[in-house]
Amino acid sequence: MQRARIFRLESYLDHLAELKLAGRTTVTSEELAGRVGISSSRVRQDFIYLQVEGKPRSGYEIGELEMLLYSELDLLHEKGMVLIGCGNLGRALIFSGIWEHSGFSLKAVFDNQASVIGSVVNGLTVRHVRELHSVVRSEEIVAGCLTVPAIAAQGVVQMLIGAGIRGIWNxxxxxxxxxxxxxxxxxxxxxxxxxxxxxxKETRAAPIRPDLENYVHDASSS
Amino acid sequence: MQRARIFRLESYLDHLAELKLAGRTTVTSEELAGRVGISSSRVRQDFIYLQVEGKPRSGYEIGELEMLLYSELDLLHEKGMVLIGCGNLGRALIFSGIWEHSGFSLKAVFDNQASVIGSVVNGLTVRHVRELHSVVRSEEIVAGCLTVPAIAAQGVVQMLIGAGIRGIWNxxxxxxxxxxxxxxxxxxxxxxxxxxxxxxKETRAAPIRPDLENYVHDASSS
DNA sequence: ATCGAACCGTTAATCAATTAACAATATATG
DNA sequence: CATATATTGTTAATTGATTAACGGTTCGAT
Structure with a gap:
């Protein structure tokens, strides 16, 4: 599963940022493995795949790792994206901080409800979907974020593809x-x-809360 | 990876609903496999795990499969959930249709901003987080949905756990x-x-759009 | 300058998940 | 009623992902 590796890479990025914040400049495969909840050899293999080299006694350079991870995930190359469907979820995404270092930049927002068209959401004016095609063409948009009701989804997909888009976040x-x-x-x-x-379902008969001290890192996210 | 199986089960549910809507009462492992994008033997093994039996020439009963999937994922047993963080994302979730057949029922909503406390969102009155503990205790809440800013997350987690919650959707x-x-x-x-x-990144040099006819089922979701 | 510990890089071993193969069986057809 | 066929249940083979093991290097200590 290629997907599993991508998730690990994203997880590494997370922890590297944290370590960097703590003033660290290097990290060992062992330490990262412990944080992410996998074996150190898995980490080393991933790093070989990234073609980054570590040093026998100090480990890997955090800065170098971050750079390579960004590059592998193509997060520095900002690709133009549009969002269609300016309902609650759409607005939540527009206002959220997820676009930072995501590899995408939100360039335009569309809807088909007269009540929202023309309004400005976080600096972006909501346009009518009929303008979608021309905006995608003229502004080098390569991806679309779909936050419309299920019933409308396939129709918008058609429009997006017709306009030449190459990626959809649905x-x-x-x-x-x-x-x-x-x-x-x-x-x-x-x-x-x-x-x-x-x-x-499995946790039905949970034990009484242990004290807050023995919290452990959550490893269920991968 | 147990997780992979769960995703498949959820995917089966999706397609079974679609088939049912089309008036079908049975389905073969081959057909489902084609829809989901895996091998028919994988499907049959999953069904053995669910302890459902098929018949040699007609396949599996859709109704029976749905029942067993619901039961396996515990979707019929409605567990009480609270949501904390009534910002854009929180509101989007409150208004969304995801709660249907999800195994959870949204019982209360919390925030710490005076501006939203007291307002009614989709029938639920937003309460101050300081009421969280007592509401969780008195209304048999077992899970919490966390839609607060990152900085506030761990604090709310502590409250949730202190109140006796057993699951968190973060x-x-x-x-x-x-x-x-x-x-x-x-x-x-x-x-x-x-x-x-x-x-x-891999699709950089995409070919010119093929006609809309040869669309294929998307298999990248699992 | 030599020793030894810490850690990487790599290969081998293990474990898990997926697919392929096929005998068994129920149904349709004549 | 007999035969052909579609489809299951199950076991074997394959593929893939993860961990374990270990020789090789760097660096700090003496």
Whole structure:
């Protein structure tokens, strides 16, 4: 699973930022492994894949690692993105800080409701979807964020693809179809809930709370 | 990876609902496999794990499968949940349809901003977080949805755990710590964006759009 | 300058997940 | 009723991912 590696790389980035903040300049495979919850050899193998070299007694350079991770995930190359669907979820994303170092830059926002068109959301004016095609073409947009109701999703996908987009971040709770060559990343929130439901099934007879001291790092996120 | 199976089960549910809507009552492992993008033997093994039996020429009963999937994921047993952080994202979730058949029922909403406390969001009155403890205790709440800023996350986690909660659905873009026995499901939206960024790196030189006919099912979601 | 510990890089071993293969069985057809 | 066929249940083979093991290097200590 290639996907598993990507998740690990993202996780490394997280922890490296934290270490850097603490003033550290190097880190060993052992330490990172402990934080992420995997074996140190896994970490070393990932770093070989990234073609970064460590030194026998000090470990790996944090700055160098960050650089390579950014480059591997293509986070420095800011790609133009548009968002379609300016409802509650759309607005939440527009206002959120996720766009920093994400590899994307939000360039325009669309909707089809007269009530929101023309309003300004976090500095971006909401436009009518009929302008989608021309904006995508003229502003070098390569990806779209889909926060419309499920029923409208496939229609908007068609428009996006027709305009030449190559990637879709889909929040609509439905499976969308796209031609080969167009990357679809689904963010199905319901699945997160269901997964939690399943996981809690096992924990039914939970012990009485231990003291807050013995908290452990959460390793369930990967 | 147990997680991979859970994702498949959720995916089966999706497609079964679609088939049911189309009037179908049975489905073969082959057909489901084609839809989900895996091998038919994988599907059959999952169904053996669910202890459902198929018939040699007709396949599996859709209704029976749905029942067993619901039961396996514990989606029928509605567990009480609270949401903390009534910002844009919180509101989006409160208004969204994800709670249907999710295994959870949203019972109360909290914030610490005077400007939103007391307001009614989709039928739920926003309360001050200081009431969190007593509400969790008195209304049999077992899980919490965290939509607060990263800086506030760990503090709220402490409150939730102190109140006796056993599961956390975390949207805060930070790693939170919880004692063993408390399930944490992280919904890191930035990771979705980064993954898309990586995936698009490979598609740089995309071919000219093929016609819309040869769309294929997206198999990248698992 | 030599020793020894800490850590990397790499290869081998283990473990897990997926797919392939096929005998068993129920149903449809004539 | 007999035969053909689609599809299951199950076991074996394969593939992939993870961990373990260990020789090789650097660096600090004596």
């Amino acid at each position: 929040f609509a709770p439905t499976e969308i179809k796209a031609p080969a060559g167009v990357v679809v990343e689904n963010q199905r929130l319901e699945q997160g809930l269901m997964t939690l439901s399943f996981a809690m | 949207f805060a873009p930070t790693e939170i710590k919880a004692p063993a026995g408390v399930v944490v499901e992280n919904q890191r939206l930035e990771q979705g964006l980064m993954t898309l960024s990586f995936a698009m």
